[in-house]
Amino acid sequence: MSAVFLGLPTAPAGVGHLRGDRPFPAAARDALRDGQLRANLGRATATIRAKRAAVVGEVPDWEALRQAGAGVKRATLARLDEHLLELEARVTERGGTVHWARDAAEANAVVTGLVRATGAGEVVKVKSMATQEIGLNEALAAAGVTAHETDLAELIVQLGEDTPSHILVPAIHRNRAEIREVFARTMPQFAGPGDAGDLTDDPRRLAMAARAHLRERFLRAKVAISGANFAVAETGTLAVVESEGNGRMCLTLPDTLITVMGIEKLVPTWRDLEVFLQLLPRSSTGERMNPYTSLWTGVTPGDGPQEFHLVLLDNGRTAVLADEVGREALHCIRCSACLNVCPVYERTGGHAYGSVYPGPIGAVLSPQLTGVEDNASLPYASSLCGACYDACPVAIDIPSILVHLRGEHVEAVARERRRPTPEALAFRALARVMSHPRLWRAAQRAAGLGRFLARGRPTLPAALPPPASAWTRTRDLPAPPARSFVQQWTREHGA
Amino acid sequence: MTAREEVLARIRTALGDRRPDVEVPRGYRTTDDRPAGVLLDVLTDRLEDYRATVLRCAADDVATTVGAALGAALGGGWSPADVVVAPGVPAAWRPAGAAEDDGRPAAGLTAFAATLTGVAVAIAETGTLVLDGSPRCGRRALSLLPDCLVCVVEAGQVVGGVPGGLARLDPRAPLTMVSGPSATSDIELQRVEGVHGPRTLVVVLVAAPYGR
Amino acid sequence: MRVALFATCLVDTVVPQVAMATARLLERLGHEVVVPPGQACCGQVHVNTGYRREAVPVVANHVRAFAGARRAGVEAVVAPSGSCVASIRHQQAAVLRRAGEHGLAAEAEALAGRTYELSQFLVDVLGVTDVGACYPHRVTYHPTCHSLRLLRVGDRPLRLLRAVRGLELVELPRAEQCCGFGGTFAVKNADTSTAMLTDKMADVLSTRAEVCTAGDASCLLHIGGGLSRLRSGTRTVHLAEILASTGDTVSPGQGTAPAVPA
Numbered sequence: 001m002s003a004v005f006l007g008l009p010t011a012p013a014g015v016g017h018l019r020g021d022r023p024f025p026a027a028a029r030d031a032l033r034d035g036q037l038r039a040n041l042g043r044a045t046a047t048i049r050a051k052r053a054a055v056v057g058e059v060p061d062w063e064a065l066r067q068a069g070a071g072v073k074r075a076t077l078a079r080l081d082e083h084l085l086e087l088e089a090r091v092t093e094r095g096g097t098v099h100w101a102r103d104a105a106e107a108n109a110v111v112t113g114l115v116r117a118t119g120a121g122e123v124v125k126v127k128s129m130a131t132q133e134i135g136l137n138e139a140l141a142a143a144g145v146t147a148h149e150t151d152l153a154e155l156i157v158q159l160g161e162d163t164p165s166h167i168l169v170p171a172i173h174r175n176r177a178e179i180r181e182v183f184a185r186t187m188p189q190f191a192g193p194g195d196a197g198d199l200t201d202d203p204r205r206l207a208m209a210a211r212a213h214l215r216e217r218f219l220r221a222k223v224a225i226s227g228a229n230f231a232v233a234e235t236g237t238l239a240v241v242e243s244e245g246n247g248r249m250c251l252t253l254p255d256t257l258i259t260v261m262g263i264e265k266l267v268p269t270w271r272d273l274e275v276f277l278q279l280l281p282r283s284s285t286g287e288r289m290n291p292y293t294s295l296w297t298g299v300t301p302g303d304g305p306q307e308f309h310l311v312l313l314d315n316g317r318t319a320v321l322a323d324e325v326g327r328e329a330l331h332c333i334r335c336s337a338c339l340n341v342c343p344v345y346e347r348t349g350g351h352a353y354g355s356v357y358p359g360p361i362g363a364v365l366s367p368q369l370t371g372v373e374d375n376a377s378l379p380y381a382s383s384l385c386g387a388c389y390d391a392c393p394v395a396i397d398i399p400s401i402l403v404h405l406r407g408e409h410v411e412a413v414a415r416e417r418r419r420p421t422p423e424a425l426a427f428r429a430l431a432r433v434m435s436h437p438r439l440w441r442a443a444q445r446a447a448g449l450g451r452f453l454a455r456g457r458p459t460l461p462a463a464l465p466p467p468a469s470a471w472t473r474t475r476d477l478p479a480p481p482a483r484s485f486v487q488q489w490t491r492e493h494g495a
Numbered sequence: 496m497t498a499r500e501e502v503l504a505r506i507r508t509a510l511g512d513r514r515p516d517v518e519v520p521r522g523y524r525t526t527d528d529r530p531a532g533v534l535l536d537v538l539t540d541r542l543e544d545y546r547a548t549v550l551r552c553a554a555d556d557v558a559t560t561v562g563a564a565l566g567a568a569l570g571g572g573w574s575p576a577d578v579v580v581a582p583g584v585p586a587a588w589r590p591a592g593a594a595e596d597d598g599r600p601a602a603g604l605t606a607f608a609a610t611l612t613g614v615a616v617a618i619a620e621t622g623t624l625v626l627d628g629s630p631r632c633g634r635r636a637l638s639l640l641p642d643c644l645v646c647v648v649e650a651g652q653v654v655g656g657v658p659g660g661l662a663r664l665d666p667r668a669p670l671t672m673v674s675g676p677s678a679t680s681d682i683e684l685q686r687v688e689g690v691h692g693p694r695t696l697v698v699v700l701v702a703a704p705y706g707r
Numbered sequence: 708m709r710v711a712l713f714a715t716c717l718v719d720t721v722v723p724q725v726a727m728a729t730a731r732l733l734e735r736l737g738h739e740v741v742v743p744p745g746q747a748c749c750g751q752v753h754v755n756t757g758y759r760r761e762a763v764p765v766v767a768n769h770v771r772a773f774a775g776a777r778r779a780g781v782e783a784v785v786a787p788s789g790s791c792v793a794s795i796r797h798q799q800a801a802v803l804r805r806a807g808e809h810g811l812a813a814e815a816e817a818l819a820g821r822t823y824e825l826s827q828f829l830v831d832v833l834g835v836t837d838v839g840a841c842y843p844h845r846v847t848y849h850p851t852c853h854s855l856r857l858l859r860v861g862d863r864p865l866r867l868l869r870a871v872r873g874l875e876l877v878e879l880p881r882a883e884q885c886c887g888f889g890g891t892f893a894v895k896n897a898d899t900s901t902a903m904l905t906d907k908m909a910d911v912l913s914t915r916a917e918v919c920t921a922g923d924a925s926c927l928l929h930i931g932g933g934l935s936r937l938r939s940g941t942r943t944v945h946l947a948e949i950l951a952s953t954g955d956t957v958s959p960g961q962g963t964a965p966a967v968p969a
Contacts, residue, residue, distance in 0.1 A: 029898045044684040064522035071519035078517050081506040100499040153681035203682040207690050219602045235666040245677035245692025252635045270666045274658040289621035289674035297667045303634040318505035343885045347902045383889025386856035406757030427758040434748040435764035470897040475932030485714045485723035489742045
């Protein structure tokens with residue numbers, strides 16, 4: 001059964017960042033022309049692939065952990081309503097307040113209302129995919145609240161008025177020289193003439209510039225907004241996994257903490273974290289453990305924020321849940337290992353996907369969150385090479401979901417159109433021919449006539465009409481043989 | 496219908512009536528029976544790999560070792576008054592004259608150059624120290640704002656892997672897992688140590704020195 | 708052993724010499740080869756492009772064609788294509804079951820268990836790595852994605868190649884990177900596909916091999932089509948052709964890539 005038939009709403013258009021303005025092939029074409037981008041991505045993904053391979057290789061029970069991770073997520077989704085109610089009860093018990101949001105607009109309204117109630121004119125933010133997805137920063141800005149991104153890569157993106165292109169490292173498309181330029185141009189500490197003179201493009205120096213830029217903001221912030229990597233239903237515990245300490249600053253120093261979390265980020269038991277805290281860092285940054293993980297349960301008197309709000313976000317997730325094949329995409333723990341190993345992502349970068357969720361997981365998640373018709377080109381943005389499935393720490397069979405979504409798309413198009421598309425007609429005709437051996441042999445003999453096009457040359461001419469031209473623009477096609485194998489074999493051996 | 500009721504109703508529609516019990520396969524390692532000495536070596540190796548400094552000392556030698564560590568981290572002119580100590584840290588670990596956390600507003604902690612705390616548990620395989628907000632570990636801001644963090648780990652607190660570590664913790668406590676100094680890989684995916692959290696991490700491992 | 712050969716639609720129509728080489732090789736190893744005349748296509752291209760309903764009769768035709776051979780005493784089905792065998796193993800039964808064809812789905816499952824990619828058949832079923840081939844050329848091997856990740860053929864093709872007399876095997880850098888073929892991906896996302904192909908060709912050419920081989924004719928047509936356009940002089944030749952060669956039957960010029968006329 002699919003969400004379409006159950007009437008479950010997908011993520012609404014007009015708010016948030018799940019839809020691109022162009023189909024993938026068109027957006028990819030521009031990215032492929034950008035030699036600097038290709039070089040930046042090639043270098044970065046090669047680095048992280050090697051690091052991941054090394055730290056995954058030293059874990060003897062990696063496959064068992066992977067299967068456990070998949071099992072925990074399956075168990076979570078199988079009783080998602082019960083687990084969410086338990087989480088709500090435990091968080092409330094410990095002095096937190098839980099809010100529910102049907103979609104991006106509602107989540108933005110809840111968060112904006114909470115910030116306004118504190119009287120704060122600015123907030124500090126921990127990198128969060130959920131708040132990127134719903135376009136929270138824009139909603140806050142419309143309400144007159146300034147959001148300061150504090151993760152280094154998010155800061156680079158925000159200061160450069162850019163958009164994120166990777167789940168873990170949103171500025172992966174920028175190299176050190178480009179980052180230096182953004183910092184020198186936008187940070188107040190470099191505003192005076194000659195101030196940026198000693199700012200080199202050494203990553204260490206750039207990180208120190210970010211530290212200086214954000215220090216004061218952390219110390220004065222009254223409100224912080226975060227996402228969550230995990231929430232434990234049985235204890236009400238939330239977890240944020242990070243590296244720089246910006247997360248700890250946000251989760252510890254302000255009076256008020258607002259956490260926005262997709263409803264699927266749950267795990268049922270405390271013990272389940274022992275699986276994910278092994279899987280995530282090694283898959284994500286290629287470290288045995290990330291520098292900092294913060295875990296908190298409601299409010300702790302005398303330690304950290306004394307007001308805590310948890311916003312539980314649907315925004316199309318229940319529509320994904322309704323698809324028995326596609327729901328596996330909700331297992332994702334946002335590690336980005338699939339992006340780093342994907343040969344398509346490596347060449348096009350994240351912007352071509354048009355959504356905050358790029359790469360292989362984005363190609364299965366975005367179309368399901370929005371409804372496949374709104375991201376129809378994404379399920380095809382893969383050669384189905386399978387590298388993503390092998391790298392996924394929770395064993396999401398991304399290639400199979402891609403194929404499934406292609407099927408959903410083809411059938412949705414067939415339902416909506418009175419006349420079939422030329423492609424559908426071609427596949428129908430091909431199916432008819434390929435299911436009748438006599439027609440198939442006749443078609444093969446007809447294909448053999450293509451020899452005349454080749455005029456004795458071993459290859460067909462490069463100038464063929466579409467869709468063949470999409471092939472022959474860059475690759476030769478051999479001239480068809482005089483006889484197919486089966487014909488020749490039958491001549492030699494009899495039928 | 497409230498948003499809460501509606502989201503719950505959607506989930507029930509999506510899942511339908513079939514609610515299979517899902518058995519989670521837990522074929523991974525949950526215990527680690529390597530000898531304690533090996534675990535200490537692994538912990539040391541992993542912490543040093545993150546560019547933390549690890550010093551081993553005997554139980555009666557902690558304060559001296561902490562003093563030496565602070566001297567190395569803060570430079571020759573360091574003063575015990577630059578160091579803030581979690582309230583539950585044993586007197587025998589403290590450098591004479593160090594300040595105890597007085598619960599001042601968190602921003603005031605930036606006045607200190609270094610912090611001294613204990614830990615709740617240490618995980619060898621991942622080079623992780625866990626602080627749990629107990630008096631010995633202090634509140635979370637304490638181990639965050641001063642630029643140098645010194646943690647004393649007792650040999651009995653070291654476990655092999657993550658499952659063993661989590662089993663020893665109270666999930667409801669405010670927990671901070673620390674694996675090395677703060678770091679980032681956000682520029683060309685190259686790891687750089689030292690961003691917003693402490694740029695220096697020193698771990699004093701209380702155990703009989705090698706060969707005893 | 709009596710073995711049915713599934714040529715696959717692409718090999719049968721475009722590069723029949725690959726199927727012929729597979730048949731000759733199996734016969735040389737002492738096995739009887741039958742070629743069910745009703746065979747056409749495994750249905751993979753339909754399924755992977757989203758036409759799963761249209762795939763049903765194609766899959767059904769495949770299952771019927773080879774089920775008949777099984778009844779005629781065929782013990783195994785062999786195809787010179789990792790990708791098609793992966794589709795037979797992982798997709799066919801599901802496609803039929805989804806269409807309510809439960810009887811045929813059971814038949815498809817039984818067939819899937821007896822269908823082998825060539826290198827797996829040689830090494831695992833027949834237990835041979837030295838097939839008596841001679842191929843005095845410098846060769847590099849591209850492990851195609853579906854052979855590598857769906858069938859897990861591992862180093863079987865390499866073990867077979869290492870046993871070929873006269874063959875100089877050179878390692879392909881970044882071998883496990885996809886060549887960019889991906890079925891209709893090569894057409895629907897032609898620019899990205901070409902970018903992937905460009906890098907694959909650079910890696911192939913860096914080995915200075917005369918021949919790039921693989922277990923999938925589709926990927927070889929892609930790589931070979933690119934190399935031919937570059938007039939690079941490096942050819943693609945299917946693994947079956949190399950293993951069938953005894954030194955004088957197949958030259959590198961007769962591979963899956965069109966030869967540039969002299």
